[in-house]
Amino acid sequence: MAHFEEVCKQSDLHPKPAGLVLQYGTAGFRTSANKLDHIMFRMGLLATLRSKKTKATIGVMVTASHNPEEDNGVKLIDPLGEMLTSSWEDYATQLANTDQNELVKTLKDIIEKEAIDMSQEANVYVGKDTRSSSSSLSQAVLDGVKALGGHSKDYGLVTTPQLHYMVCCQNTRGKYGEATVEGYYRKLSQAFSQLAKNASNRTDDQKHLSVDGANGIGAIKVREMESHLKNHMQLSVFNDGSRGKLNHQCGADFVKVQQTLPRGIKINPGDRCCSFDGDADRIVYYYTDSQGDFHLLDGDKIATLISTFLKELLNEAGLDLKIAVVQTAYANGSSTHYLENTMKVIVKCTKTGVKHLHHAAQEFDIGVYFEANGHGTVLFSDGAEEKIQQLANDTNINDERKKAAFLLQNTINIINQTVGDAISDMLLIEAILAIKGMTVQQWDAIYSDLPNRQLKVKVSDRRVIDTTDSERRAVTPAGLQEAIDDLVKKYEKARSFVRPSGTEDVVRVYAEADTQESADALAHEVSLAVYGLAGGVGDEPKP
Numbered sequence: 001m002a003h004f005e006e007v008c009k010q011s012d013l014h015p016k017p018a019g020l021v022l023q024y025g026t027a028g029f030r031t032s033a034n035k036l037d038h039i040m041f042r043m044g045l046l047a048t049l050r051s052k053k054t055k056a057t058i059g060v061m062v063t064a065s066h067n068p069e070e071d072n073g074v075k076l077i078d079p080l081g082e083m084l085t086s087s088w089e090d091y092a093t094q095l096a097n098t099d100q101n102e103l104v105k106t107l108k109d110i111i112e113k114e115a116i117d118m119s120q121e122a123n124v125y126v127g128k129d130t131r132s133s134s135s136s137l138s139q140a141v142l143d144g145v146k147a148l149g150g151h152s153k154d155y156g157l158v159t160t161p162q163l164h165y166m167v168c169c170q171n172t173r174g175k176y177g178e179a180t181v182e183g184y185y186r187k188l189s190q191a192f193s194q195l196a197k198n199a200s201n202r203t204d205d206q207k208h209l210s211v212d213g214a215n216g217i218g219a220i221k222v223r224e225m226e227s228h229l230k231n232h233m234q235l236s237v238f239n240d241g242s243r244g245k246l247n248h249q250c251g252a253d254f255v256k257v258q259q260t261l262p263r264g265i266k267i268n269p270g271d272r273c274c275s276f277d278g279d280a281d282r283i284v285y286y287y288t289d290s291q292g293d294f295h296l297l298d299g300d301k302i303a304t305l306i307s308t309f310l311k312e313l314l315n316e317a318g319l320d321l322k323i324a325v326v327q328t329a330y331a332n333g334s335s336t337h338y339l340e341n342t343m344k345v346i347v348k349c350t351k352t353g354v355k356h357l358h359h360a361a362q363e364f365d366i367g368v369y370f371e372a373n374g375h376g377t378v379l380f381s382d383g384a385e386e387k388i389q390q391l392a393n394d395t396n397i398n399d400e401r402k403k404a405a406f407l408l409q410n411t412i413n414i415i416n417q418t419v420g421d422a423i424s425d426m427l428l429i430e431a432i433l434a435i436k437g438m439t440v441q442q443w444d445a446i447y448s449d450l451p452n453r454q455l456k457v458k459v460s461d462r463r464v465i466d467t468t469d470s471e472r473r474a475v476t477p478a479g480l481q482e483a484i485d486d487l488v489k490k491y492e493k494a495r496s497f498v499r500p501s502g503t504e505d506v507v508r509v510y511a512e513a514d515t516q517e518s519a520d521a522l523a524h525e526v527s528l529a530v531y532g533l534a535g536g537v538g539d540e541p542k543p
């Protein structure tokens with residue numbers, strides 16, 4: 001009883017702006033930071049309920065990831081470090097939108113529906129990114145936890161995947177690792193050193209990597225990690241937040257969508273570079289050639305590199321484990337073709353959002369999942385981990401199998417299996433390139449991307465677009481899919497789809513075709529169709 005009085009009292013300090021309605025999106029709530037104080041308080045309440053329900057620690061990360069500095073958002077983390085289960089997303093939306101005087105009633109409804117024992121202890125881990133609004137918003141989360149009598153631990157500035165990792169470590173009682181940032185650095189860097197031992201001697205140039213930190217938390221954390229990597233890696237960190245603005249003309253999303261170098265990075269032709277996004281859960285690689293042309297190695301190329309490496313190790317180890325790659329509609333057609341026809345691995349397509357890819361990847365012994373935007377990781381089933389462990393402990397196997405088992409073990413340890421993690425992915429990619437003695441150009445040459453273009457269209461209400469078939473086809477508004485089909489027919493090797501974004505107030509348009517001119521033209525024509533049929537606002541899209 002006392003808790004509900006406290007909730008009412010505290011809720012008055014975090015009032016909901018009249019008439020504001022927000023929807024739980026691709027990765028939680030996300031909008032202008034000045035609209036989010038009540039959301040954060042209420043997500044503190046929800047995380048406390050979720051913790052009581054699951055009898056486990058729950059995470060709340062205050063971040064708007066790739067969005068501009070002015071935005072903010074919140075991601076909720078379930079007990080094993082995965083995204084909040086979808087059945088609770090509705091509760092999150094209800095709590096977010098309920099009127100101040102109905103808040104306790106909404107809480108009680110959730111408690112009753114979920115049969116939550118309110119005498120159960122609750123623990124919530126909270127983290128934040130470097131946005132100027134993140135401090136007060138994470139305090140609002142902490143206030144929400146306290147109001148419902150939960151305990152909280154404030155990790156302060158951490159990357160999103162670091163907080164996912166802490167939650168998993170805590171709930172597995174240390175089996176996954178130690179629930180500290182230091183523990184995270186130690187686990188990953190030890191695995192990296194073990195893998196790097198299997199690389200032939202590398203020059204300082206070969207060990208060097210330029211990192212664009214998007215002026216965000218990833219830059220701070222990769223610098224902290226550097227001292228643990230000793231002489232295995234040499235990093236130059238650009239866009240470290242000392243001057244530029246978060247995600248502004250830099251970071252993984254900018255580089256992927258604009259297909260160009262981030263601002264503020266100084267590199268020579270052939271140098272290996274990568275960009276993180278604003279909360280360091282995405283990574284893309286790139287380089288420029290001697291003509292100055294830009295070459296992007298996105299999530300699809302990363303998934304290909306990692307799954308090739310794993311498949312080779314499984315062969316060498318003599319282990320019969322089923323490996324699959326999970327992608328979304330944004331996956332470049334060439335990557336899907338290569339994975340299915342050359343590598344002969346199972347490929348699955350899901351809706352956008354790592355929560356969807358994560359679940360699909362769990363169905364296999366080894367599930368490699370990556371969105372083209374660089375968000376992804378690898379999942380090993382318990383059975384697969386056990387088999388690898390058994391093999392590593394087997395004293396009767398030959399050296400080749402032993403080495404493969406050792407590499408697989410350390411690959412498991414370097415990967416953050418809770419969610420996509422730019423730092424962990426970076427270390428794995430660097431280790432693979434070193435072990436295989438591969439340059440970034442050789443990696444890039446595994447297959448050639450089909451030219452592609454991504455655009456955004458502003459409409460008055462993006463919910464008018466509904467999709468099916470893993471977002472590859474539009475069901476509404478009437479006539480839109482037919483228009484896209486007709487436009488696609490005009491071009492060679494073409495494909496296009498549209499979907500409402502779950503993190504920005506826009507409709508996203510994707511097109512690919514045999515030439516860049518065709519991909520650009522198709523994306524533009526599809527944008528015009530969206531603008532015309534789905535209630536475009538502002539100026540008509542320009543070519």
Ligand code: G16
Pocket residue numbers: 026027064065066067277281282352353354355371373375500501502503504508
């Ligand atoms: C989030 C999700 C990603 C998704 C991205 C864009 O990333 O975690 O899975 O691809 O949003 O989503 P949408 O196209 O719906 O806006 P992040 O890195 O921004 O948290």
